[in-house]
Structure formats: C-alpha cells, structure tokens
Amino acid sequence: MNTFKNKLAIVTGGNSGIGYAAAKELITEGATVIITGRRKEAIEKAAEELGAIPFVADQGKLEDIESLKSKVENQFEKVDILFINAGITGTLGSIENMSSENFDQVMDINFRGAYFTLSKFIPLLNNGASVVFLSSVVASTYKPNSSVYQASKAALNSIAKTAAAELAPRKIRVNMVSPGPTKTNIMTKAGLDKKTLEGLDEWLIDQIPLKKMGTVEDVAKAVLYLSDNNLASFITGTEIIIDGGMAL
Template sequence: MKKLTGKTALVTGGNSGIGYAAAQELVAQGATVIITGRRVAALSKAAAEIGAAYFVADQSSMDDINTLVAAVKKQYGQLDILFVNAGITGNQMLIADATEENFDQVMNINFKGAYFTLSKFVPVLADGASVVMLSSIVANMYKPMSSMYQASKAALNSIAKTAAAELAARKIRVNIVSPGPTRTEVLTKTGADQQAVEAIYEHLESIIPLRQIGTAGDVAKMVAYLCDDAAGFITGAEFVIDGGLTI
C-alpha cells in the first residue's frame, strides 16, 4: 500500500535536484504533488515527468508566495505536506568582500522566502500536516567564504524549531533535513566545469566515512519518511544526511 495516498503535498523548487527527487518520491508514495519553480519550461517538463501539478512562483517574491497560497487553497483546499526546499548557495566571498546584492539574493530566497512560505501556508495546512525544511550541514559549520549561505541555513533551523513549538497544538510537525555533499546540479550552476566538479566529488568521497557522495534520492526518502504516519511522534528534529562527514 502506498503510504501517502490521499495526501496533498507542495514542494518548492521542485523542478531539479533534491526538490525533484522528493516530489518524485512523494508521487510514488501516492501523494498528489504540486511543484514550484521560477523557470516555466523546466517546471512544466519536470511536472510532466513526475506526474505532478505545477505553479510558477519565485520563493523570494512575497507577491508570488501570496498568489501561490491563494491558488493552492482554491484548487486543493488544504495541504498535508509542505516541503520548503528552494534555495541557492549564492556567490562565495569573504565577509570583507561581501556585497549587498549577494546577501539579499541568498537571504531573500533561503531565509525570508522560506519563512514567509511557511508563514502564509500555516492557515492552509491540515491539522496533523507535516512540514519539512531543507537546510544543510553548513548551518553548523563556519567555513571561509560561505558566511551568507551558512547564516541563512542557521536562521532557517531556528525558525523551523520555533514553528514546531507553535504548531504542535494542531499536531502539525515541523522537521529539518540537512544534507551534506549531494550529487545535484548545484556545482555546475556555479559555473564550474565538469572536470572540476568531479575533482571536488572525488576529494569529498575521500574524507566522508562512508566513502560516497549522497544522492538526491537519499534525501528524498528521508523527506517522504517524515511525511508518513510512521514519523508521527517526530517534530522539531534535524536529520543529518552526510555519510558521517560531521561525526
């Protein structure tokens, strides 16, 4: 039996990477899935491949968030699953060289956008719903040239735990999934060539205790588990998926 049959799920940034894999897994488990993204061509293609519905929406835009919430409420009534996945790494730079433009881009999507996506969808969430926030192991790491991204994910973890406390009375669970190195398109999108990307992955494999890079599917399975009734007593928790890198 498919464990999520009868559930309606929304996945932000669902046209690629972890969002795509999570949406695919939720569909496989029987859920009705809606994915969002900024690029209509990529979004419609992904939705057709997965068997999902889609809405074009930029998580950094309050107007888009409000429009999305209204559309989902009108068409579906309520949500049982909300996976706040959309995010960017931004440009790597030292704090001394930071630009306001880069700061705003990272924070508007990763923190402000995620915050208000959750905030605006609270009234649309069914009692007993599951919310999953995609964070990263970098939230508890302090590497040079990644201050904005690290800070955005640390802030996300904070609001997720507060939301878990606030929504507990409605049996709405809010949990965090924090991947480590994961094979997605993110490195390619930064402009690195394929040879450089593979060199990075080879280095990471050499220092990860399990000697392998995570996949989007690994993360997707955890997301789906947290949306299942089997995880009904789990809230305010963070699940690290990094092959032991942060041990």
C-alpha cells in the same frame, strides 16, 4: 504504494535535484503533488515527467508566494505536506568582499522566502500536517568563503524549531533534513566548472567515512519518512543529517 493517498503535497523548487526526487517519491506513494519553480519551461517539463501539478513561482518573491497560496486555497483548500526545498548557494567569497546583492539574493530565497512560505501556508495546513525544510550540514559549520549560505541555513533551522513549538498544539510536525555532500547541479549553478567540480568531489569523498557522495534519492527518502504520520508521528523539531558520517 498508497501511504499518501488523498494527501496534497507542495514541493518548492521541484523541477530538479532534491525537490524533483522528493516529488517523485511522494507521487509514487499516492500523493497529489504541486511543484514550484522559477522557470516556466523547466517546471512544466518536470511536472509532465512526474505527473505533478506545475506552478511558476519564485520563493524569493512574496507576491509569488501569495499567488501560490491563493491557487492552492481555491482549488484544494488544505495542504497535508509542505516541503520547503527551494534554495541557492549564491556566489562564494570572503566576508570582506561579499556583495550586498549576493547577500540579499541568498537571504531572500533561503531564509525570507522559506519563512513566508511557511507563514502564508499555516492557515491551509491540515491538523496533523507535516512541514519539512531543506537545510544543510553547513548550518553548523563555519567554513571560509561561505558565510552567507551558512548563515541562511542556520537561520532556517532556528525558525523551523520555533515553528515546531508553535504548531505542536495542532499536531503539525516541523522538521529539517540536512544533506552533506550530495550529487546535484547546485554547485554548477554557483559557477564552478567541470574540472573544479571533479576535484571538489574527490576531496569531499576523501573526507566522508562512507567514501561516497550522497544522492538526491537519499534525501528524498528522509523527506518521505518525516512526512509519514505513521512512521514519524512523534518526531518534530528534529534535524536529520544525511552526510555519510562527515560530521563525525
């Protein structure tokens, strides 16, 4: 119950879904957790439920990342666990019809924002800290109408592995968790209605050898494992795929 006692963790996009579940697991194990999100009401409500510290920040805005860094540095000085989780799917569409606005929004949050969250926090990371990126199995798939989201996650994996090499001298481990089909509200946010979502879930389950969707808790437990310096001390630059065997 006290694996992460006296440890400070930051979870971006922590007011719902995988971020919320990961923050809950970390708090259960004794960590002090800061969660961030773009909507003040949502992030404060989640923080109250979890026993976390809320901070309103948009990962797509560099000034928000700087503000978060300043708050953490002034109040806590150092960070032990950084879970860069915030991300969006954007709107689906072909390359031919993709808007520059959607491209910029997805890349600003999923790639540029994640990159500079890591960049700005490196000086605050304790030696031996853990960094985990939320990626996706789509980073290595090439399905039609998802080019921007897929590319954003592939780029994320690239920088995670480079960061693992750069930060290894300080014993800072950098890893990725890549969920497959997982029960979250991200597809609702992408604009899909209930009937379409139900049909998509049925189709996906049929493709998964284990014949079920993943849960946010499945992913959160992988984040917890990678954050544990006792269990995962020799793991860095690694991607854990959590997809029920879908990639087989």
